[in-house]
Amino acid sequence: MSGAIVLGNGHVVTGWEDPTVISEGAVACEGDRIVAVGPEAEIRAAYPAARYLDAGRGLILPGLVNLHHHFYSALARGLDPGVEMLDFPAVLDRLWWRLDRALDADAVRLSALLSAADCVRWGCTTVFDHHASPSFIDGSLDLVAGAVNAAGISAVLCYEVTDRNGPEGTAAGIAENLGFLRAHIDDPRIRGVFGLHASFTISEATLDTVAESRPPGTGVHIHVAEHPVDDRFSRETFGATPVQRLQRHGLLDDRALLAHGIHVEDEDYDRVAAAGSTIIHNPESNANNGVGRLDIPRAAGHGCAIGLGTDGMSSAVLRALRFAFLGLRGGAEDPTLGFETVPRLLATNSRVAGRFLDEPLLGQLVPGAPADVIAIDSSPPTFLGSENWFGHLVYGSSEAPVRHTVARGRVVLDDFRHTTLDPAGLASEARVLSGALWARFHELSWNTPFLGPSADASKESLR
Numbered sequence: 001m002s003g004a005i006v007l008g009n010g011h012v013v014t015g016w017e018d019p020t021v022i023s024e025g026a027v028a029c030e031g032d033r034i035v036a037v038g039p040e041a042e043i044r045a046a047y048p049a050a051r052y053l054d055a056g057r058g059l060i061l062p063g064l065v066n067l068h069h070h071f072y073s074a075l076a077r078g079l080d081p082g083v084e085m086l087d088f089p090a091v092l093d094r095l096w097w098r099l100d101r102a103l104d105a106d107a108v109r110l111s112a113l114l115s116a117a118d119c120v121r122w123g124c125t126t127v128f129d130h131h132a133s134p135s136f137i138d139g140s141l142d143l144v145a146g147a148v149n150a151a152g153i154s155a156v157l158c159y160e161v162t163d164r165n166g167p168e169g170t171a172a173g174i175a176e177n178l179g180f181l182r183a184h185i186d187d188p189r190i191r192g193v194f195g196l197h198a199s200f201t202i203s204e205a206t207l208d209t210v211a212e213s214r215p216p217g218t219g220v221h222i223h224v225a226e227h228p229v230d231d232r233f234s235r236e237t238f239g240a241t242p243v244q245r246l247q248r249h250g251l252l253d254d255r256a257l258l259a260h261g262i263h264v265e266d267e268d269y270d271r272v273a274a275a276g277s278t279i280i281h282n283p284e285s286n287a288n289n290g291v292g293r294l295d296i297p298r299a300a301g302h303g304c305a306i307g308l309g310t311d312g313m314s315s316a317v318l319r320a321l322r323f324a325f326l327g328l329r330g331g332a333e334d335p336t337l338g339f340e341t342v343p344r345l346l347a348t349n350s351r352v353a354g355r356f357l358d359e360p361l362l363g364q365l366v367p368g369a370p371a372d373v374i375a376i377d378s379s380p381p382t383f384l385g386s387e388n389w390f391g392h393l394v395y396g397s398s399e400a401p402v403r404h405t406v407a408r409g410r411v412v413l414d415d416f417r418h419t420t421l422d423p424a425g426l427a428s429e430a431r432v433l434s435g436a437l438w439a440r441f442h443e444l445s446w447n448t449p450f451l452g453p454s455a456d457a458s459k460e461s462l463r
Helices: 040-046 070-077 090-101 105-121 142-151 168-182 204-213 228-238 242-248 268-273 283-287 296-301 316-333 343-356 389-395 421-443 455-462
Strands: 005-013 023-030 033-039 051-054 060-064 064-069 124-131 155-157 190-192 196-199 220-224 256-259 278-281 306-310 372-377 401-409 410-414
Touching: 005 040, 005 372, 005 401, 023 040, 023 060, 033 040, 040 410, 051 410, 060 228, 064 256, 064 278, 064 306, 064 343, 070 090, 070 105, 070 124, 070 421, 090 204, 090 421, 105 124, 105 401, 105 410, 105 421, 124 142, 124 401, 142 168, 142 190, 155 168, 155 316, 155 343, 168 190, 168 196, 168 204, 168 306, 204 242, 220 242, 228 242, 242 268, 278 343, 296 306, 296 316, 306 316, 306 343, 316 343, 316 389
Parallel strands: 005 051, 005 060, 064 124, 124 155, 155 190, 155 196, 196 220, 220 256, 256 278, 278 306
Antiparallel strands: 005 023, 023 033, 060 372, 372 401, 401 410
16 A cells, blocks of 8 residues: 555544544545544554654644635735725725736736645645636636646636626626536536626626526625625615525525625525525635624524635635634624634535535545645644644644645645645746736726716715
């Protein structure tokens, strides 16, 4: 069994829902599957010829899943828009919508490679990326998929359909999603989902086209009520909330991924729960943009499944988890909250990713599961067991570096060193390329027209 890998000398946490904790534990992988989990002495005796990865007495966990990322934001770090941005609509209009229009093929490729390398660094082995590059649509998802393949991780990708760039942009975005979905329908590691921007930039006709054209079983990945503008504009222009619009077009189902879901009424949380859709909490991004905070207990109380994303802020899923935990307690002024609800975010992430990738055991360290395993360099200083593993994770290990990342049986981070990508080399290339990208950015105008009876009326309703 010379092709086997054993990750040992650590504390194995077998999953996110009622996990078993095995001190002095190990995980054996062969091919792209986990083949054994248990006490290290037994595992090493069963696989004597396996390659051994030393976890340094840290935590051995399932590979992490990020349900909402924006790879293209990698080249925005340090970018000064040069104009005032007093609220979130202005941030969209003056920063992100200018940046996505400035992206070309090289920028898409490089930002995806940088973000994929960061996923590996932080132990994220499956990522859902929401892409937009209006000046380079055709083939953009193939470049993102190429970066994911180069990194060795898994992904569910989409292109952001919106009407804000005119009918040609809308049609091209729909075509890009459809082409990618069909090309990757049976891919074991990279799949598609239909991307939509947000209700306030999508017309009824576009939602009709998406509903009619998407292949059976295809979900949508859309921003929902991240800011009150989405709800207000949707009501004023379309006579329905963003959630109601998805429902009446047949797009609210068990594969609908609703990023943010902050400014949602109780009746719409009920609709989301009844449809089996997933709300994706992005706590760091929400704080950064000043848009509010998802009330996790409220949404969960209506039966909503809630996952976790980073929304392009970073690729550090456990850091986002810690932020979600502390934000919940701080926002509610209640130090008793979090231990019941926040661990479920990780479980939801794995369950949703497994549904899209046809891997029901994804996110579990059990025989037959995908060989997605990480080792965090955080040796617990106190007792670690099944009753307190989350306390160790959120208070200690969430800020610790990842020592090893194994993605589908491939060692992509080995003792803190990347084996598939060269992050330093990519950063050097990016420092050159970003100069031209930023120059294009500053040449572009802002005040992008929104949907509505007229551009002026649309802008007034946003204010």
